[in-house]
Amino acid sequence: MISTVAVLLWGLAALLATAVLAGAVSRRAFATRLVYGTALVISAALLVTVASHLASNSGEVSAITLPLGLPWTGARFRLDGLSAFFLIVVNLGGTITSLYGLGYGQHESAPHRVLPFYPAFLAGMNLVVLANDAFAFLLSWEFMSLASWALVMSHHRDEANRRAAYIYLVMASFGTLALLLAFGLLAGPAGTYAFDAMRTAQPGPLAAGAVLALMLLGAGSKAGLVPLHAWLPLAHPAAPSHVSALMSGIMTKVAIYGFIRVVFDLLGAPAWWSGVVVLLLGGITAVLGILHALMEKDLKRLLAYSTIENIGVIFASLGLALAFKANAMPSAAALAFTAALFHVLNHSFFKSLLFFGAGTVLTATGERDMEKLGGLIHRMPVTSFVFLVGCVSISALPPFNGFASEWLAFQAILQSPELPQWGLKVIVPAVGGMLALSAALAAACFVKAFGITFLGRARSAVVERTHEVDRWSLAAMAVLAVFCLLAGILPGLVIDGLSSATLPLIGDRMPVQAAQPWLSIVPIAESRSSYNGLLVFVFITISASLAAFFIHRFASHALRRGIAWGCGFDQAAPAAQYTAASFAQPIRRVFGGFAFRAREAVDMPAPGALEPAHIKVDMHDVAWETFYQPIAGAIDFATERLNYLQFLTIRRYLTLVFLYLVILLLVLALWP
């Protein structure tokens, strides 16, 4: 009987073979259908394999060691509850993205730059999740990074894309360096790179703190944790839209998997302050991410910034789980951890959906700038509807899935008074406030995203000529919209499914939700709180139908004429509408001062002059200017100086080597 992990590895080998095949045939006309079709079939097969493994023998670990890679080490792979959950996220996303790609890929201008790397990227993400030793993990991680980098570079004639890809590459290498050092610390002096050995070893408090910091740098930079997020809103939108969906919806989750794997699994018992660090970073990330998103007028960049916010929510939940775990409160820790995983799943659904929507809009209109869109709901009704579903889900409105997971996160926050440390007692509610703020701002952000893009009147001529896109894309988005709704009204099923991931890492699980009457979910006990998505859904459906019925039935049908002085709306100039910038202006005024160092200046012409007045807004990315620019400047300075070394004579090179050797020997001789 062949083990499940071996089956999965064969699937991944098939994906890699597809990548090679795609490299060979990518210029042919049939290549797009062939590659996305094959990726779709393989991803679905992987998904079914993992799901059936979970269903038939949940919790059972399947491991394999391949004679690849470093001699005497091999490459270890392992499938347990946590990796099974993330494999489902990855392959569900991969399946639906491939479905979308069947349609969207037809519009690709340079398919030979996308097709070979797409299956490779999928395989890389799968391999990271399956890896069971540091070597295999880092190799897969780099493979994933490089494949996605190639996809970001696919439209390389655009200067902005090249810059984004460059920054992405630098940040990815930096992140891998941090991971390498973290694994080095975990391996200890004995140099055992297998995860099984790391799991049993317990590093000292100093080493554990250093590993946590390095994981926050390494996995956090890939996931988009503030202040390491600056590459993300550049790189994710630069890729083709379905790849943006994969990067934003799935790859950031793989980074979170890496964080969970090391911090919750390999590192052993956490210290309570590690929870504080992760919580605070998560809260700050959530608020800053969504504030940036609100300021954006580029639809895909807005979605990328919103990814940062969701990553913040997930990290805050993980921080809570760490804090509860450190204080031996397993049921609360299981609640927070489940909330994090549930949000991982949900975000992969709605962020993919929204990026697909943005890609559809981009295909139909050629525009990403919201200020030039508007009124698309008349031209693209289906896309508008599914995009609305995505917006409602990501804004955490019931009955959709975003609400269920964020509600769980807040339920976990409400457990904080039972924590013994005063630091946590103070910080957890503060972070809760930040999450609440970010949830409210997210709602505002997606009101803006949907309202400016799809509602109102067209702001440019190109919108008037658009029409709905192909059926593959629409089908993919519709499937995701249905998933968003299902996970929202049946959260109990998802929560029960997550128990196999929670149980080994936390030592506890949430109460069995299937046992609850009427599909309610109960985080701790029914006397404290419960939520029934189905009930809310039924209530909303009935009340909305009734309201619609009453309005249509009893509202006045009398003919109305507009008045002559229509408050500026009598002339149908689209420029008179709300714009993305004007919608965000109140929020910019409130938060801009500290979050963006925003300055507004009105440039008023002299009385009698005929030129128009201007309002200028000057905004800064604080993280970029505080962290990135000084480091980049220092590196430039150092390389400028070291460049001198490239042009020495042979004898001077010899002398340098010689002197360095002598200095090293001297250090050795004089070392006490």
Added chain:
Amino acid sequence: MNGLTFDIAHLLAGSLVLVSFMMLYQDRLFALINVFALHAMVLALSVAWQAYIQDAHHLYITAAIALVFKAIVIPVGLHRIIQRLGIHRDIETAVGIGPTMLAGIGLVTLSMVLMLRVTPEADPLAREDLAFALSIILLGLLVMVTRRNAVSQVVGFMSLENGLVLAATGAKGMPLVVEISVAFSILIAFIVIGVFLFRIRERFDSVDVGALDDYRGERQ
């Protein structure tokens, strides 16, 4: 191990260091090559003595290789190269003899202090041997650094390799394959460098490596 065998091994290794010092102040190419031949000969003696006291017969082969190739074939070859290049009258040092000798003394001191400090529990013969070997390696590097002529840089490189062989033979149990492969790689390096010398000469009418820098259009 009795005192006499130890003393002889010590004497041979010490004279190798002494010959390395002699190399430092030769400013004529022929003299330098002759000293190098002497260096290789002393090395061959030393290795042969090690073979005798360790009762390791394969080391005799190493000694023979050192004698044949390094003490005879390579010096004769270098003599011919120099005659064909017509540079036997050149006088060349980039750094004065006095400072070079002082630096050499400093390097030997450094390697003695270092080796005696980091290997307190090792076999005393191997310990002294390693200290001498490190001195020879550093002196060989010093020759390479202080010369401007490509031929003398080759000689410095070869004397450095002699130090490596000394270290390898002092440590018991080094397989013969390693030594033979090291010796052959050195021989091949010699051939390659010899070919390159003529190529450089053809192109620049000089084997002064400074000419390469002029060709690159950069500062000396």
